[in-house]
Amino acid sequence: xxxxxxxxxxxxxxxxxxxxxxxxxxxxxxxxxxxxxxxxxxxxxxxxxxxxxxxxxxxxxxxxxxxxxxxxxxxxxxxxxxxxxxxxxxxxxxxxxxxxxxxxxxxxxxxxxxxxxxxxxxxxxxxxxxxxxxxxxxxxxxxxxxxxxxxxxxxxxxxxxxxxxxxxxxxxxxxxxxxxxxxxxxxxxxxxxxxxxxxxxxxxxxxxxxxxxxxxxxxxxxxxxxxxxxxxxxxxxxxxxxxx
Amino acid sequence: xxxxxxxxxxxxxxxxxxxxxxxxxxxxxxxxxxxxxxxxxxxxxxxxxxxxxxxxxxxxxxxxxxxxxxxxxxxxxxxxxxxxxxxxxxxxxxxxxxxxxxxxxxxxxxxxxxxxxx
Numbered sequence: 457x458x459x460x461x462x463x464x465x466x467x468x469x470x471x472x473x474x475x476x477x478x479x480x481x482x483x484x485x486x487x488x489x490x491x492x493x494x495x496x497x498x499x500x501x502x503x504x505x506x507x508x509x510x511x512x513x514x515x516x517x518x519x520x521x522x523x524x525x526x527x528x529x530x531x532x533x534x535x536x537x538x539x540x541x542x543x544x545x546x547x548x549x550x551x552x553x554x555x556x557x558x559x560x561x562x563x564x565x566x567x568x569x570x571x572x573x574x575x576x577x578x579x580x581x582x583x584x585x586x587x588x589x590x591x592x593x594x595x596x597x598x599x600x601x602x603x604x605x606x607x608x609x610x611x612x613x614x615x616x617x618x619x620x621x622x623x624x625x626x627x628x629x630x631x632x633x634x635x636x637x638x639x640x641x642x643x644x645x646x647x648x649x650x651x652x653x654x655x656x657x658x659x660x661x662x663x664x665x666x667x668x669x670x671x672x673x674x675x676x677x678x679x680x681x682x683x684x685x686x687x688x689x690x691x692x693x694x695x696x697x698x699x700x
Numbered sequence: 701x702x703x704x705x706x707x708x709x710x711x712x713x714x715x716x717x718x719x720x721x722x723x724x725x726x727x728x729x730x731x732x733x734x735x736x737x738x739x740x741x742x743x744x745x746x747x748x749x750x751x752x753x754x755x756x757x758x759x760x761x762x763x764x765x766x767x768x769x770x771x772x773x774x775x776x777x778x779x780x781x782x783x784x785x786x787x788x789x790x791x792x793x794x795x796x797x798x799x800x801x802x803x804x805x806x807x808x809x810x811x812x813x814x815x816x817x818x
Contacts, residue, residue, distance in 0.1 A: 480814055481727060484717050486807040490709050572702060604702035607738055632785040633738045665786035665795045
């Protein structure tokens with residue numbers, strides 16, 4: 457059957473058809489990145505952040521590595537030093553946003569439903585609703601997942617991957633894309649090191665193998681150990697306030 | 701399962717190209733998918749078959765060029781094939797890899813079958 461006009465080509469000849477038409481084939485060179493649309497919106501977000509001198513960070517990890525706990529500590533400890541905003545990404549509920557809200561920080565929750573990652577489009581709409589002030593810091597906490605979020609640029613300046621010592625030290629080898637695309641790695645829950653078989657040296661070796669440029673900071677959000685290093689790194693990334 | 705979002709993006713790109721070309725349906729589509737691109741082909745094929753239903757790609761023949769990973773060792777400048785980011789240089793054993801190819805994820809060509817009324 458002809459897919460265009462629905463005529464049955466085996467019962468009558470096409471060229472006798474009463475509205476004479478011919479089929480033509482044309483090869484189009486598309487050469488377009490499949491994530492092009494997301495990348496465009498990512499760049500749009502990046503331009504927005506740059507224009508307003510906002511430092512945007514994309515926090516990624518597996519579920520339960522301590523992204524939200526790290527944010528709670530950071531927002532509380534650095535309160536008054538910087539203006540913070542948080543975008544929370546989860547499949548369901550506002551539980552994380554509620555925790556952030558309790559620290560007094562402006563937060564927007566994105567529920568992705570079935571989606572396994574945030575994309576630039578969702579972040580764009582969240583920004584339109586939040587209207588963050590200039591010279592601030594925007595944390596975007598991605599959906600807990602070490603696979604898909606690595607592919608989607610949100611327009612962030614820095615991508616921070618968090619792993620914890622209750623996970624295997626071979627996470628960087630098992631999920632290399634995330635570690636390869638990140639600009640900082642935080643190893644969390646170091647207070648539990650005496651109780652778990654996690655090999656810190658091996659973990660760092662694996663991180664270096666996947667991404668030799670990735671700096672590593674060890675922290676414990678429970679005891680506060682190492683958090684000063686993280687705050688130091690964060691402050692070094694904050695851009696100098698522009699004169700009005 | 702990001703493969704379904706990838707398939708939906710491909711359909712969007714293809715349908716917009718077909719509209720630009722004045723309508724029709726896709727007869728063939730050619731994609732470049734690198735082996736380092738986080739696409740699991742089995743999941744992709746599954747998502748493809750579900751995703752194209754009812755779209756202008758429903759009857760399109762799919763061609764996928766798998767681009768093999770290749771890196772350059774920043775220590776000894778050797779270019780060598782890699783399967784993983786953490787593969788070491790076969791000569792000096794270093795891990796300072798610069799990825800040259802294998803991360804491709806793009807729509808290369810679409811063959812559009814159009815109807816020209818005369």
